[in-house]
Amino acid sequence: MELNDILKVASKHGASDVHLKVGLPPIFRINGKLVPLKVPDPLKTEDLEAMTRLIFREGQQDRFERHHELDCAYSVQGLGRFRVNVFQQRGTIGIVLRIVPVGVKTFEDLHLPKVLEKVALEERGMILCTGTTGCGKSTTLAAMVQFINTRRSCHVMTIEDPIEFLLRDNKSIINQRELGVDTSSFADALKSALRQDPDVILVGEMRDLDTIETAITAAETGHLVLSTLHTLDAAETINRIVASFPPFQQKQIRLQLASVLRAVVSQRLVPRADGQGRVPAAEVLLNTARVREYIEDKDKTRKIREAIAQGFVSYGMQTFDQSLMSLLKENLISLDEALRQASNPDDFALRVRGISSTSDLTWDDFDKAGPPKES
Numbered sequence: 001m002e003l004n005d006i007l008k009v010a011s012k013h014g015a016s017d018v019h020l021k022v023g024l025p026p027i028f029r030i031n032g033k034l035v036p037l038k039v040p041d042p043l044k045t046e047d048l049e050a051m052t053r054l055i056f057r058e059g060q061q062d063r064f065e066r067h068h069e070l071d072c073a074y075s076v077q078g079l080g081r082f083r084v085n086v087f088q089q090r091g092t093i094g095i096v097l098r099i100v101p102v103g104v105k106t107f108e109d110l111h112l113p114k115v116l117e118k119v120a121l122e123e124r125g126m127i128l129c130t131g132t133t134g135c136g137k138s139t140t141l142a143a144m145v146q147f148i149n150t151r152r153s154c155h156v157m158t159i160e161d162p163i164e165f166l167l168r169d170n171k172s173i174i175n176q177r178e179l180g181v182d183t184s185s186f187a188d189a190l191k192s193a194l195r196q197d198p199d200v201i202l203v204g205e206m207r208d209l210d211t212i213e214t215a216i217t218a219a220e221t222g223h224l225v226l227s228t229l230h231t232l233d234a235a236e237t238i239n240r241i242v243a244s245f246p247p248f249q250q251k252q253i254r255l256q257l258a259s260v261l262r263a264v265v266s267q268r269l270v271p272r273a274d275g276q277g278r279v280p281a282a283e284v285l286l287n288t289a290r291v292r293e294y295i296e297d298k299d300k301t302r303k304i305r306e307a308i309a310q311g312f313v314s315y316g317m318q319t320f321d322q323s324l325m326s327l328l329k330e331n332l333i334s335l336d337e338a339l340r341q342a343s344n345p346d347d348f349a350l351r352v353r354g355i356s357s358t359s360d361l362t363w364d365d366f367d368k369a370g371p372p373k374e375s
Contacts (some may be wrong), residue, residue, distance in 0.1 A: 001026070001039055003051045004076050009037060011079060011099060014277060016134065018082075020095040022048055031271055031278060048093040052086055055095075063180070073162035073178070083164050098134070100164045104146040105139065111279050111332065112140065113323070115316030116265065119286070120144045121151065123199075125262035126219040128206075130231045135267045136280050137228045138164050138204075144226060145202060148172060154199030159189040161204050172200075179204075186211045194218055203227040209244050216253070219260035233320070234264040234285035235304040238295055250298075258295040261287045268320065270327065270341050273334045281323040281333075281341060283308065286315050312366045321348055322366050328352070 006026045010018045015028035015035075022045050026037040055074045056064065064070040068088040074097065075081045083098040107116050119127060127144070129137045142165040145156060149170045156172050161179035168174070175196075183189035186203055187210040193201050194214075206212045206227045219225045231237040238257065245253050264285040269278040285291065291307050294300040311317035318326070324338045325348070335352065342348040 001047075003054055004079070006037065007076060007079060007082065007097065007099075010097075016099060018095075018097040018099070020048060020051065020097075021089075022092040022094075031275065032269070045092055048095060051095060052093060055084055055086065057181075060180075071161055071180070073164070081164065081166070083162060098164075101139070104142045104165050104167065107143055107147065110136070110139065110143060111327070111330075112143070112265075112282055113284055113316065113318060115284060115286070116140075116144065116263075117147060118316075119263045119265075119284075120147045122224055122262045124219065124222045124224055124260075125287075126215065126225045126227070126257075126260045127262050128227055128229055128237055128264045129267070130229045130233075130237050130264060131267040132230065132232070135269050137267060140265060140267065140280070141202060141226055141228065142167070145174070145200070148200060149174060152199075155197055156200040156202065157193045157196055157198040158202040159183065159186055159193065159204060160202070161186070187214055190214045190218065194221070194223075198223055200224045200226065205229070206241075212241060212244050216256055216260060220256065231266070233266045233283055233305070234308065235301055237264050237266070238301055238304070242298070254296050254298065258287070258292040261295065263287065266320070268341060270324070270333050270337055272332055273337070279327060279332050281320055281327060282318070283320045283323065284317050286311065286317050288315060309366075318366075319343070324348070325351065325366070 006018060010028050013028060013030060015030050017029040019027040020043060023042050025039045025042055028035050028037060060070055060072055064086060070086045072084050073081060074084050080102050081100040083100055085096050087094050129140050131137055145167060149172045152172060154172050156174045158176045160176060163176050163178045167176065177183050177189055186207060190203055190211060191214055201218055201223055203215055206215055206229055215225050215227055229237055229240060231240050241257060242250050242253050266283040267280045270281050271278050285308050288311065291304065294304050294307060305319060308317045309319045312322060321342050321344060324342055327333045328335060328338045339345045339348060
């Protein structure tokens with residue numbers, strides 16, 4: 001079976017990923033579950049080799065043979081774009097393709113909280129989008145850049161591995177650089193970006209100390225820096241960044257981070273009640289005076305979740321459980337799924353029944369207020 005035919009079937013059935021492995025049929029991830037494609041014969045070594053010849057551009061075959069793994073992008077006219085990882089396992093080729101949705105969705109399309117519109121229009125500082133692999137971080141950042149693109153006249157530099165969403169100039173000028181094609185590393189491209197008169201810099205991922213350090217410096221010098229981390233929530237994000245630095249630097253980094261951080265958006269994708277895909281549950285941290293104090297003091301960082309829960313009405317912050325409750329009230333997710341995803345399922349179940357828990361009073365303002373009003 002030809003690669004493009006497999007991708008057409010995957011797109012038709014709403015798959016998010018396609019797994020190709022010798023000895024198995026093509027396997028799709030649909031609504032979070034792996035589903036094999038019914039084909040007469042499993043994939044053979046020569047099938048995978050033919051697919052890589054179709055995917056690889058000039059020089060990429062040599063790089064794959066040297067490193068036995070490669071990230072790249074693949075486009076099919078009339079079908080769409082795909083983020084690709086080709087790797088070697090047990091001496092044979094394996095391929096995983098992530099389907100990149102056509103067009104950039106808005107915050108409203110993605111059911112993300114309204115407060116992100118205000119966050120996206122910050123003129124300087126750092127905004128982080130975090131979560132596990134495949135939780136929609138890139139999609140949220142693309143929505144953020146597109147929101148900026150339609151409202152601000154500025155220069156946006158993106159550094160991605162690979163480029164997923166193709167962003168067109170609107171009110172802003174957007175330059176997109178791809179690792180391995182336009183630049184050799186996130187850190188090098190980020191240092192170079194500081195000399196390219198940017199207003200906004202998107203770094204696909206803060207993978208190493210050099211990138212994190214340069215990103216913080218860029219935010220300190222008056223740029224808006226957007227990036228991602230593979231962390232589960234805001235408190236873990238702060239601790240992960242600080243722990244990347246040697247102990248003698250960590251106090252200073254806490255002070256710098258408290259100064260430049262504007263928001264942390266942590267996501268999980270939850271299956272929709274109607275079975276039509278998934279919807280993000282998002283924890284949103286905004287850097288208030290109280291949060292700054294909690295970032296600066298390592299003994300208080302654990303209190304960040306409490307600050308988020310209590311900041312719903314005043315600032316539009318929300319915990320995962322508050323986000324799940326909002327999605328449940330909108331009938332976007334089922335109660336069973338909300339309880340399965342909740343950080344505190346017992347307390348969540350009590351809240352659904354309208355019973356207050358004496359162990360957690362942070363829901364009180366959330367219950368009274370409903371969703372925050374537009375500012």
